[in-house]
Amino acid sequence: MKKVKKSKSHKVVSKKKKLKITQDVKAPVLTQHFARRLKVQDNINTDYVISGRYKFRIQDPKELCKHIFEDIDPEFAARVKKGDILLAGENFGCGSSREQAPQSLKTAGFYAVAAKSFARIFYRNAFNIGLMLIECDTGFIDDGDTLELDIEKRKLKDISKGLAFDIKPIPSVMKKLLADGGVVEHFKKYGGFSFDESRPS
Numbered sequence: 001m002k003k004v005k006k007s008k009s010h011k012v013v014s015k016k017k018k019l020k021i022t023q024d025v026k027a028p029v030l031t032q033h034f035a036r037r038l039k040v041q042d043n044i045n046t047d048y049v050i051s052g053r054y055k056f057r058i059q060d061p062k063e064l065c066k067h068i069f070e071d072i073d074p075e076f077a078a079r080v081k082k083g084d085i086l087l088a089g090e091n092f093g094c095g096s097s098r099e100q101a102p103q104s105l106k107t108a109g110f111y112a113v114a115a116k117s118f119a120r121i122f123y124r125n126a127f128n129i130g131l132m133l134i135e136c137d138t139g140f141i142d143d144g145d146t147l148e149l150d151i152e153k154r155k156l157k158d159i160s161k162g163l164a165f166d167i168k169p170i171p172s173v174m175k176k177l178l179a180d181g182g183v184v185e186h187f188k189k190y191g192g193f194s195f196d197e198s199r200p201s
Contacts, residue, residue: 032159033111036080037087037143040072044088045095046122048072050104052096064100065108082109085147087138089115093122102126112149114138114156114167127174130182135168151175 038044050068058064069076086105092115093101102125105113112132116139126133134149136156141147145160149167156165170178173195180186186193 031083031111031148033083033085033147033149034081035087035141035143035145035147035158036076036084036110037138037141038069038072038076041089043091043094044072046093046098046101047095049093049101055098055100061103061107065104068104068108077108080108080110083111084109085134085149086110086113087115087141087143088113089138090117092118093126094119097121097125099125099129102131103129106131114141127177128183130178130180130185132170132178134170136165138165140165 040048048069048071050064051071054064054067058067066077068080092113102122105126106129110131112134113126114134114136116137117135118126118133123133134156140161140163141158142160145158148157148159149155150157151167151170154167154169156167157163158165176195177183177186180189
């Protein structure tokens with residue numbers, strides 16, 4: 001009989017990795033924006049946003065946005081800078097349901113529109129094209145004030161005045177549309193509606 005050689009046993013030494021815990025976790029840097037306020041505040045309809053005489057005559061969004069609020073303030077569009085937040089009062093976006101109104105605001109460079117309330121159809125159209133709407137008290141914010149928006153903490157801060165306003169929570173479906181750039185881009189990305197929060201973006 002052949003003798004079976006006993007194999008030498010090897011001790012497995014486990015090396016424990018030390019986990020470094022960072023104490024100072026920096027919060028995300030919030031972007032600052034400038035406020036743009038109109039002279040008229042409440043019940044601004046979509047024909048004031050972009051006049052009906054331009055809606056069908058001008059097809060290029062970049063040209064159309066040059067005429068926003070022309071009937072209220074002819075110089076308003078020229079003062080808008082990319083990243084500004086438009087301020088309004090009650091029932092913003094009432095009237096016509098055409099999408100040229102929110103699209104013109106987005107193309108003009110507005111980061112968001114903040115108002116006390118929005119017309120229902122305008123609200124849906126805005127998120128459909130990827131324009132953020134914020135519901136909060138806007139009465140104490142002046143034109144040109146520096147603003148800071150924190151969606152997660154639901155705060156709109158007026159840095160110029162040292163004030164902070166609570167904002168109404170944005171539904172998760174609307175947040176998803178904003179992240180994807182609107183309904184069209186969302187469909188291109190997923191081939192249909194996909195609001196499963198467990199699914200990676």
